[in-house]
Amino acid sequence: MSYNWDMAKRTNKATRPSMRDVAQLAGVSQTTVSFVINNVPDANIPEETQERVWEAVKELGYRPNALARGLRARRTHTIGFISDEIATTPYAVRMIQGAQDFAWGFEKLLLLVNTGRNQEMKEVAVDVLLERQVDGIIYAAMYHRQVFPPDPIREVPAVLLDCYCGDRSLPSVVPDEVAGGYTATKVLLAKGHRRIGYLNNEDPIPATSGRWQGYQKALGEWAIPYEENLIVAARSDQAGGYDATMALMQQPNPPTALFCFNDRMAMGAYDALRKLNLSIPNDVAVIGFDNQEIIAAHLYPPLTTMELPHYQMGQWAVEHLLHLIDNPQASQEPAVQHKMACPLIERSSV
Amino acid sequence: MSYNWDMAKRTNKATRPSMRDVAQLAGVSQTTVSFVINNVPDANIPEETQERVWEAVKELGYRPNALARGLRARRTHTIGFISDEIATTPYAVRMIQGAQDFAWGFEKLLLLVNTGRNQEMKEVAVDVLLERQVDGIIYAAMYHRQVFPPDPIREVPAVLLDCYCGDRSLPSVVPDEVAGGYTATKVLLAKGHRRIGYLNNEDPIPATSGRWQGYQKALGEWAIPYEENLIVAARSDQAGGYDATMALMQQPNPPTALFCFNDRMAMGAYDALRKLNLSIPNDVAVIGFDNQEIIAAHLYPPLTTMELPHYQMGQWAVEHLLHLIDNPQASQEPAVQHKMACPLIERSSV
Numbered sequence: 184m185s186y187n188w189d190m191a192k193r194t195n196k197a198t199r200p201s202m203r204d205v206a207q208l209a210g211v212s213q214t215t216v217s218f219v220i221n222n223v224p225d226a227n228i229p230e231e232t233q234e235r236v237w238e239a240v241k242e243l244g245y246r247p248n249a250l251a252r253g254l255r256a257r258r259t260h261t262i263g264f265i266s267d268e269i270a271t272t273p274y275a276v277r278m279i280q281g282a283q284d285f286a287w288g289f290e291k292l293l294l295l296v297n298t299g300r301n302q303e304m305k306e307v308a309v310d311v312l313l314e315r316q317v318d319g320i321i322y323a324a325m326y327h328r329q330v331f332p333p334d335p336i337r338e339v340p341a342v343l344l345d346c347y348c349g350d351r352s353l354p355s356v357v358p359d360e361v362a363g364g365y366t367a368t369k370v371l372l373a374k375g376h377r378r379i380g381y382l383n384n385e386d387p388i389p390a391t392s393g394r395w396q397g398y399q400k401a402l403g404e405w406a407i408p409y410e411e412n413l414i415v416a417a418r419s420d421q422a423g424g425y426d427a428t429m430a431l432m433q434q435p436n437p438p439t440a441l442f443c444f445n446d447r448m449a450m451g452a453y454d455a456l457r458k459l460n461l462s463i464p465n466d467v468a469v470i471g472f473d474n475q476e477i478i479a480a481h482l483y484p485p486l487t488t489m490e491l492p493h494y495q496m497g498q499w500a501v502e503h504l505l506h507l508i509d510n511p512q513a514s515q516e517p518a519v520q521h522k523m524a525c526p527l528i529e530r531s532s533v
Numbered sequence: 534m535s536y537n538w539d540m541a542k543r544t545n546k547a548t549r550p551s552m553r554d555v556a557q558l559a560g561v562s563q564t565t566v567s568f569v570i571n572n573v574p575d576a577n578i579p580e581e582t583q584e585r586v587w588e589a590v591k592e593l594g595y596r597p598n599a600l601a602r603g604l605r606a607r608r609t610h611t612i613g614f615i616s617d618e619i620a621t622t623p624y625a626v627r628m629i630q631g632a633q634d635f636a637w638g639f640e641k642l643l644l645l646v647n648t649g650r651n652q653e654m655k656e657v658a659v660d661v662l663l664e665r666q667v668d669g670i671i672y673a674a675m676y677h678r679q680v681f682p683p684d685p686i687r688e689v690p691a692v693l694l695d696c697y698c699g700d701r702s703l704p705s706v707v708p709d710e711v712a713g714g715y716t717a718t719k720v721l722l723a724k725g726h727r728r729i730g731y732l733n734n735e736d737p738i739p740a741t742s743g744r745w746q747g748y749q750k751a752l753g754e755w756a757i758p759y760e761e762n763l764i765v766a767a768r769s770d771q772a773g774g775y776d777a778t779m780a781l782m783q784q785p786n787p788p789t790a791l792f793c794f795n796d797r798m799a800m801g802a803y804d805a806l807r808k809l810n811l812s813i814p815n816d817v818a819v820i821g822f823d824n825q826e827i828i829a830a831h832l833y834p835p836l837t838t839m840e841l842p843h844y845q846m847g848q849w850a851v852e853h854l855l856h857l858i859d860n861p862q863a864s865q866e867p868a869v870q871h872k873m874a875c876p877l878i879e880r881s882s883v
Contacts, residue, residue: 261661269620270619270620270626270629270645270647271626271627271629271630271633272626273623273624273626273826273827274623276620276621276622276623276626277621279620279621279647280621280647280649283621283647283649287651287654292646292654292657292658292661293646293647294644294645294646294661294665295620295644295645295646295647296642296643296644296645297620297629297630297633297643297645299630299633301637304637304642307642308642311611311642311644315644315665420831421831421833447827447831450831451831454833457807475827476623477623477797477825477827477828478827478828481770481771481797481800481801483771483804
């Protein structure tokens with residue numbers, strides 16, 4: 184999906200070169216230009232491209248500061264971002280970063296309201312943002328689930344982030360849980376493992392059913408029979424992972440690899456395997472899910488895991504929202520339901 | 534500090550009872566009433582008090598929903614909350630929760646702008662919030678440090694949260710680092726430890742000097758000489774904690790207890806001690822700092838640590854801001870520089 188940004192409408196072409204001019208001269212998209220000049224940390228733009236952009240900036244005398252000055256001159260456009268607990272819990276904060284970096288690159292400021300699970304506060308948040316004339320609203324959940332956004336959200340373009348509504352009437356981006364579970368299991372299969380335990384979550388949420396379905400799909404492709412006793416459902420935290428691993432490993436014919444519903448369960452699996460004097464990955468391979476950096480990168484050995492693409496989903500939500508804002512007719516089309524791939528993060532536990 | 538809330542000014546007394554009426558009948562403060570009826574999770578209000586509040590609500594026919602309806606009737610008051618990276622990193626998000634719960638209890642909605650370290654974005658954020666006529670602004674940092682807020686912030690009442698400005702001209706709340714380091718060290722001294730290693734951070738920030746100073750103060754009180762070789766400064770993460778612990782424990786006369794600058798360094802200390810076949814707390818006691826729940830509660834054994842009072846600092850900032858908003862003459866007084874105590878969280882590592 185590309186986003187058409189008509190800079191000419193918003194700046195005085197006679198007085199200074201635009202971001203579009205820089206993009207044309209450098210032979211890159213305006214997104215790339217904005218990422219480079221705003222020094223967006225996760226944009227992963229090749230050094231060589233960055234140089235080309237800066238050369239174009241210099242040649243044209245483009246002044247990136249104009250972005251901020253434009254905003255300060257009361258031409259600010261704002262996007263509302265309503266979240267349940269994202270800004271107040273450590274799990275999914277990168278979604279805000281992704282949304283914000285992308286929005287700022289397009290001269291939009293994100294106004295966040297974090298509502299918790301309080302339905303009244305959600306309704307107030309929508310009203311307050313509409314009053315403050317945001318151009319659109321992103322409505323985000325801390326984890327992939329169904330939501331019931333207040334109706335007035337439909338008065339402006341809106342995108343659901345890491346959540347969806349039952350009738351699919353609003354565009355949405357969520358992680359592809361099935362593909363993630365499938366990839367994680369295939370990583371273990373490719374290493375020669377044939378008895379793979381699955382530590383599942385016991386909550387009935389899309390991640391639970393999706394990752395499990397992916398696990399079964401991968402086993403099926405390798406013609407490995409599904410064994411009930413290789414699956415244990417437990418609480419999705421360290422204690423749950425510890426107990427589930429103990430249960431799995433103390434069977435007569437224990438698994439040689441563990442796929443954990445999330446990194447916190449993997450943390451418990453590590454503690455249980457250590458207790459049983461089993462080394463990772465030599466005795467038992469472990470793969471997690473979520474790539475909760477603060478855990479996964481700091482476990483010993485560092486944990487191989489599937490990343491929840493929080494940053495990228497945040498970007499996608501803003502990109503799609505800007506598309507809807509600029510193309511009113513797009514709201515006549517069926518609302519896009521986007522599933523985003525979860526990349527494999529290879530460390531040392533498989 | 535108490536906050537005077539004149540509900541009578543804002544509601545139609547003739548038509549329905551006010552929160553003040555409920556408070557008077559229940560014999561509690563309006564803060565307590567608002568916490569109870571909004572079900573604020575961390576308010577720690579005794580069951581018995583909660584019952585008294587609900588009885589008063591029932592007796593008077595007070596309708597808490599009126600709060601939300603009041604807001605929806607466009608009498609919303611908003612507070613701006615500018616943060617650097619709080620909403621996008623997992624470290625200090627509870628500050629937002631504390632601020633939000635308190636604000637919501639007083640019919641204020643928090644409008645958040647997360648700016649990263651981008652100075653231009655900070656300036657835009659202040660302008661955008663002032664344009665949107667917030668009643669005041671909280672300016673918050675992810676960790677305790679000096680900040681340089683844009684000047685226009687002074688157009689409305691403002692409070693600095695987890696940060697301070699050099700000339701102390703704006704009110705501020707930060708953790709009491711010295712008292713925290715002092716308490717942590719005393720906990721180890723009280724358990725009989727006399728050789729206490731200190732894993733310090735190498736960054737020159739207030740937490741580094743403060744916690745270290747607290748460590749020295751406690752040793753001094755117990756007349757234990759300060760030994761240079763019991764202090765190792767390293768990166769404030771798992772790898773730094775691992776290396777520092779290896780260096781400390783492989784000395785001829787190693788410490789019997791470790792005070793770690795933060796929980797991430799403690800995580801590395803755990804890994805190093807395990808590698809050295811030393812058990813926690815029997816061979817070596819470990820105490821951390823920060824109470825980063827996702828680590829501290831889930832290490833094995835669970836980590837005893839000092840809590841950064843993020844939630845409480847967030848509350849304090851809003852409480853003080855509301856005081857300034859309602860008492861314009863208060864801005865003539867010297868700006869309050871509040872240091873908040875860091876509570877000891879006892880788990881199993883000491």
